[in-house]
Amino acid sequence: MPERARYDVETMNAILDEAFVCRLATILDGTPIVVPTMFARIGDVIYVHGSTGSRMLQALSEGAPACVEVTLLDGLVLARSAMHHSMNYRSVIAYGTLEEVHGPEKMRAMEALIERIEPGRWMRVRRPNRKELAATKILSLVLTEASAKVRTGMPIEEPSDLELPVWAGVIPLVIARGAPVADDRGIEALAR
Amino acid sequence: MPERARYDVETMNAILDEAFVCRLATILDGTPIVVPTMFARIGDVIYVHGSTGSRMLQALSEGAPACVEVTLLDGLVLARSAMHHSMNYRSVIAYGTLEEVHGPEKMRAMEALIERIEPGRWMRVRRPNRKELAATKILSLVLTEASAKVRTGMPIEEPSDLELPVWAGVIPLVIARGAPVADDRGIEALAR
Numbered sequence: 359m360p361e362r363a364r365y366d367v368e369t370m371n372a373i374l375d376e377a378f379v380c381r382l383a384t385i386l387d388g389t390p391i392v393v394p395t396m397f398a399r400i401g402d403v404i405y406v407h408g409s410t411g412s413r414m415l416q417a418l419s420e421g422a423p424a425c426v427e428v429t430l431l432d433g434l435v436l437a438r439s440a441m442h443h444s445m446n447y448r449s450v451i452a453y454g455t456l457e458e459v460h461g462p463e464k465m466r467a468m469e470a471l472i473e474r475i476e477p478g479r480w481m482r483v484r485r486p487n488r489k490e491l492a493a494t495k496i497l498s499l500v501l502t503e504a505s506a507k508v509r510t511g512m513p514i515e516e517p518s519d520l521e522l523p524v525w526a527g528v529i530p531l532v533i534a535r536g537a538p539v540a541d542d543r544g545i546e547a548l549a550r
Numbered sequence: 551m552p553e554r555a556r557y558d559v560e561t562m563n564a565i566l567d568e569a570f571v572c573r574l575a576t577i578l579d580g581t582p583i584v585v586p587t588m589f590a591r592i593g594d595v596i597y598v599h600g601s602t603g604s605r606m607l608q609a610l611s612e613g614a615p616a617c618v619e620v621t622l623l624d625g626l627v628l629a630r631s632a633m634h635h636s637m638n639y640r641s642v643i644a645y646g647t648l649e650e651v652h653g654p655e656k657m658r659a660m661e662a663l664i665e666r667i668e669p670g671r672w673m674r675v676r677r678p679n680r681k682e683l684a685a686t687k688i689l690s691l692v693l694t695e696a697s698a699k700v701r702t703g704m705p706i707e708e709p710s711d712l713e714l715p716v717w718a719g720v721i722p723l724v725i726a727r728g729a730p731v732a733d734d735r736g737i738e739a740l741a742r
Contacts, residue, residue, distance in 0.1 A: 378623060378723075379637065383575045383584040392575040392584045394621040394641060429586040431570060431725070438736065439676040440664050441686065445571065449586055472632050482716050484631040494633070512733045520736045524674050530728030531570075533623070540719040541704045544630065544712045 364506040367402075373448045373506055374399045374428055378474070378533075382406055383425040384418055397426075398470035404452070405459070405467035407496045415495050419458040426452045426499055434529040437513035438522045444513060446528060452504035456497035467496045556698040559594075565640045565698055566591045566620055570666070570725075574598055575617040576610055589618075590662035596644070597651070597659035599688045607687050611650040618644045618691055626721040629705035630714045636705060638720060644696035648689035659688045 364370075374397075383392040391414060397406045404426065408415045418424055433446035459467060469480045486494070513526055556562075566589075575584040583606060589598045596618065600607045610616055625638035651659055660683075661672045678686070705718055 378626070379621070379639075381573045381575075381584050381619065383573075383582040383617070385577055385582050389615050389645065390575040390577050390582050390584075390617045391643075392573050392582075392617050392619045393643070394619065394623075394639065396637060423581050425575070425582045425584050427573065427584045427586065429571070431586075433728075434570070434667050436668060436671065437675070439678070439682075440660060440672065441678050441682040443664055443667055443671075443675075445588060447571075447586065451583075451585070453581060468632060472635055475626050475635055476628060476721075479628065479635075480632065483629070483635075484711055484714060484716070486631070486633050490631075490633040512735070515733075515735070519676055522676060523737055524676075525730075525732065526736060527730055527732040529668075529730045532726050532728060534724050534726040536625075536722030536724060538717075538719055538721045540717065541707075543704070543707070544718060545715055 362508065364508055369508065370450050370501070370504060370506045371399065373430060373450050374404065376430055377428045380404070380406065381427040383427070384414060384422045386414060386417055386422070396471055396474070398467065398474045400466065400470050402501045403498050404501065405470060405496055405498050406456070407467070407471060407494055410493055410495045412495070415497060418456045418497055419495065421455050424454060424456050424499060431531050432510070433531050435513045436526055436529065438515055438519040438524040438526045442513045442515060444509065446509050446511070448506065448508045450504060450506045452499060452501050454499050454503055456499050459496050459498050463498075464491065464496050467498070554700065556700055561700065562642050562693070562696060562698045563591065565622060565642050566596065568622055569620045572596070572598065573619040575619070576606060576614045578606060578609055578614070588663055588666070590659065590666045592658065592662050594693045595690050596693065597662060597688055597690050598648070599660070599663060599686055602685055602687045604687070607689060610648045610689055611687065613647050616646060616648050616691060623723050624702070625723050627705045628718055628721065630707055630711040630716040630718045634705045634707060636701065638701050638703070640698065640700045642696060642698045644691060644693050646691050646695055648691050651688050651690050655690075656683065656688050659690070660686075
């Protein structure tokens with residue numbers, strides 16, 4: 359089967375560790391809301407962060423139910439029939455309630471969030487000071503109710519469609535990094 | 551300001567037309583749920599599709615409140631301080647209720663969904679037959695309550711951080727297409 363649910367921790371962790379953003383959903387005033395946000399995983403916990411002024415994070419830290427979704431888009435799947443066009447992807451969906459973290463766990467989560475952007479970065483940058491820490495809320499979600507879904511490979515086709523004179527296959531998609539663009543306001547000619 | 555809300559239709563449409571997937575969120579049994587799904591825009595309407603067996607699509611077509619989110623990740627923003635690390639992105643969030651579409655609008659929506667994967671593809675592939683159409687549900691959302699949010703450019707920095715010996719800037723991210731991989735089950739040597 360090209361598409362199937364997976365529940366092993368290795369598959370889920372690999373997806374979570376490759377993505378730069380997750381989607382965080384909750385219910386606010388009876389309405390669903392979903393926003394993209396940076397996240398990081400440590401063990402079986404994922405962390406998201408935001409401003410202490412965020413109504414959504416406030417509701418979540420007070421126990422509003424949450425859904426966190428992470429998807430890596432791996433390819434466009436072109437079939438010989440319109441109906442069987444699809445996408446190859448790897449995704450994780452997790453449910454639960456988030457908890458605000460404090461103290462050393464909060465600092466470890468910030469480190470993980472920064473390291474997610476660029477490994478080794480935490481050691482090089484200025485760490486958060488007391489005022490910055492106070493202005494930031496970090497919430498954790500323990501991955502107890504989570505599952506992955508993965509689609510790979512070629513299109514499903516009706517047997518009778520295989521003879522159609524239509525190109526079919528997969529166009530791989532990857533997130534590529536362009537050449538870094540330096541911020542020229544600081545010390546000049548600083549090598550990356 | 552590097553980050554700001556935008557409400558003009560051109561900005562929103564450009565974001566919607568560049569993305570391959572949206573996130574569709576609703577409330578099911580009192581719990582938020584968000585799933586990635588293909589979509590297409592025609593005018594001020596976006597269309598999503600799925601199986602007629604989907605509980606989520608069933609609830610949406612019965613009027614469950616929806617939130618649709620689309621985000622293009624444009625870059626990693628590396629600041630001299632941990633706190634000011636960020637992402638460049640363009641996103642749209644829309645709210646409303648979805649309606650199931652039928653007849654000619656349903657076929658036009660399917661065409662738009664296929665053309666989104668590869669322009670010109672609808673003319674080349676086998677069109678959906680009656681049975682396939684019956685097994686597919688297409689829902690529409692009119693973009694009345696929608697807004698875009700865009701972050702571009704360099705990191706925000708505290709003035710005193712500008713002297714730190716830390717590289718800062720933006721690492722652009724783009725979705726790149728790899729070499730197409732042909733499905734070899736059909737007619738051989740069919741050129742793309």
